[in-house]
Amino acid sequence: MPENLTIEVNGCELPAKAGMSVAAALFQAGEFRFRISASGQPRAALCGMGICFECRVTIDGQANCRSCQILVRDGMVIRTS
Amino acid sequence: MVGAGIVGAACAKELAEAGLRVAICEQNGYAGGGATAAGMGHLAVMDDSDAQFALTSYSQSLWRELAQELPAEAEYLACGALWVAADEEELREVERKFRFYQNRNVPAEILDSKQLAEAEPNLRAGLAGGLLLTADSVCYPPCAAGYLTKRAAATGGNIFFGKKVTEVSESGVRLEDNTFLTAGLTVIATGAAAVRLAPEIDVHPRKGHLAITDRYPGFVRHQLIELGYLKNAHSTTADSVAFNVQPRVTGQILIGSSRQFGVEDAVAEGPMLSNMLARAIEYMPAIADLSTIRVWTGFRAATPDNLPLIGARPGYRRIYLATGHEGLGISTSLATASLLADEILGRDSAIPRSPYEPSRSVAVHA
Numbered sequence: 001m002p003e004n005l006t007i008e009v010n011g012c013e014l015p016a017k018a019g020m021s022v023a024a025a026l027f028q029a030g031e032f033r034f035r036i037s038a039s040g041q042p043r044a045a046l047c048g049m050g051i052c053f054e055c056r057v058t059i060d061g062q063a064n065c066r067s068c069q070i071l072v073r074d075g076m077v078i079r080t081s
Numbered sequence: 082m083v084g085a086g087i088v089g090a091a092c093a094k095e096l097a098e099a100g101l102r103v104a105i106c107e108q109n110g111y112a113g114g115g116a117t118a119a120g121m122g123h124l125a126v127m128d129d130s131d132a133q134f135a136l137t138s139y140s141q142s143l144w145r146e147l148a149q150e151l152p153a154e155a156e157y158l159a160c161g162a163l164w165v166a167a168d169e170e171e172l173r174e175v176e177r178k179f180r181f182y183q184n185r186n187v188p189a190e191i192l193d194s195k196q197l198a199e200a201e202p203n204l205r206a207g208l209a210g211g212l213l214l215t216a217d218s219v220c221y222p223p224c225a226a227g228y229l230t231k232r233a234a235a236t237g238g239n240i241f242f243g244k245k246v247t248e249v250s251e252s253g254v255r256l257e258d259n260t261f262l263t264a265g266l267t268v269i270a271t272g273a274a275a276v277r278l279a280p281e282i283d284v285h286p287r288k289g290h291l292a293i294t295d296r297y298p299g300f301v302r303h304q305l306i307e308l309g310y311l312k313n314a315h316s317t318t319a320d321s322v323a324f325n326v327q328p329r330v331t332g333q334i335l336i337g338s339s340r341q342f343g344v345e346d347a348v349a350e351g352p353m354l355s356n357m358l359a360r361a362i363e364y365m366p367a368i369a370d371l372s373t374i375r376v377w378t379g380f381r382a383a384t385p386d387n388l389p390l391i392g393a394r395p396g397y398r399r400i401y402l403a404t405g406h407e408g409l410g411i412s413t414s415l416a417t418a419s420l421l422a423d424e425i426l427g428r429d430s431a432i433p434r435s436p437y438e439p440s441r442s443v444a445v446h447a
Contacts, residue, residue: 038296038331046440053295053374056295062370063295063296064296064297064371064372066296
C-alpha cells in the first residue's frame with residue numbers, strides 16, 4: 001500500500017498517497033479550479049503531461065508550478081487561485 | 082512609408098495627420114512584427130551623449146502625451162527605471178548620471194544599498210545602490226505600432242501588408258509581386274534591413290536575445306538595468322550580455338539582454354542565452370526558480386556613432402531615412418517621426434536635427 005501523506009490545500013489539511021501527482025491529489029480532494037486564467041476563467045489540469053500549463057498552482061510559495069508534473073510530498077503547501 | 086515597425090508607424094501617423102496622403106508597405110502581415118516585436122519597450126531617457134539625451138528626452142515627453150490615448154493592449158506602464166550599481170565604482174557613475182539628469186530637469190533619485198533592497202526585494206543583497214529615473218516607462222511595442230498604423234490609416238491612407246518592397250526610387254517603390262507604387266516621397270524605415278534598399282548607409286544588424294517568464298506579479302517593480310550595461314552596450318566588437326529586466330502589466334518578466342555583431346542567423350543560441358540568464362540570476366537569484374515560457378531574438382539597427390539616421394537620404398531628393406535606432410527605436414520613435422515630418426514639411430523642430438542627419442554618417446565613413 002502507498003504511504004499515507006498529508007498535504008495542505010488552501011489552508012485545509014487533506015490526505016494523499018505517495019506517488020500521486022499534485023493534480024491528482026487536487027482532483028481527489030474535489031478541487032476543480034486550479035487557477036484563474038488571465039481573462040478570468042476557471043482552469044484545471046487538462047493534458048496531464050506538462051504541455052498545456054493549465055494546471056499551474058502555487059506549491060510551497062513557488063507560483064506557476066505544473067501540478068501534473070510534481071508528486072505530492074508530506075506537508076506540501078498548495079494554493080490554488 | 083516602407084516599414085510598419087514602431088518607427089515607420091510613428092512616421093506614417095505624424096505625416097498623415099499633417100495632411101499628407103500616406104501609404105504604408107510592410108512585408109509582414111501586420112504592424113510591428115520585426116525588431117519592434119523583439120524589443121523590450123523601455124521608454125528611456127539616455128545620457129550617453131547630448132544628442133541621444135535630446136532625442137530620448139523629447140520622445141519621452143511625446144510618449145507621455147500619447148499614453149493618454151493609447152489602448153490598454155499597448156500596456157503603457159509608468160514603472161520608472163532603476164540603474165543598479167554593484168560596487169563603489171559604479172556608485173560614482175550613479176552620482177555622475179544623477180548630476181547629468183538633475184542639470185537637465187529629469188526627475189532622478191539616488192538610492193543607497195538599503196533603499197535599493199526595499200525598492201527591489203528580489204535583487205541580491207549587498208548591491209551598492211542605484212539611480213531611479215521615475216519618469217521612465219515601458220510599453221508593449223507591437224500593439225503601440227499597431228495603434229499608430231491604425232491612426233495613420235484612419236486619414237484614408239493605404240496599407241500594403243504582406244508585401245515586401247524590393248526597390249525604392251525617386252518615383253516610388255516596387256513590391257515583390259512587381260507592382261509599382263508611385264510616391265511623391267518615400268521613407269525607408271525598415272530597421273537593420275534598410276541596407277537592402279539603401280546599401281550605402283552605415284547600418285549593421287546587432288543581434289539580441291530576450292526571454293519572458295510566466296506571470297509573477299510584483300516580482301520586479303521597475304525596469305532594472307545594471308550599470309555595466311553601458312560598457313557592454315557600447316562595445317562595438319565583443320559579444321556581451323547585461324542584466325536588464327522589465328515588469329510587464331501582465332506580471333510577466335522580460336529578461337535581457339545580449340548584443341552580438343556579425344551574426345545574421347536569427348536562431349536563439351544556447352550559449353548566449355545561458356550567459357544572459359546567468360547574468361540575470363547573478364543580480365536576481367530567485368529568477369532561477371521562475372518558469373521561462375519563451376525566448377527569441379531580434380536585430381537592432383546599429384550605427385557607428387550610436388545615433389539614428391533621420392532625414393533626407395544623401396544624394397536623393399525624394400527619399401528619406403528613418404533607421405539606425407539600435408536599442409532605442411521604441412523610445413525614440415515618436416521624436417523621430419516629429420523631426421522627420423518637420424524636415425519634410427519645412428517646419429522648425431523642438432530640438433536640433435543635425436546630429437541625426439543621414440549625411441553625417443555617410444560623410445564620416447565615406
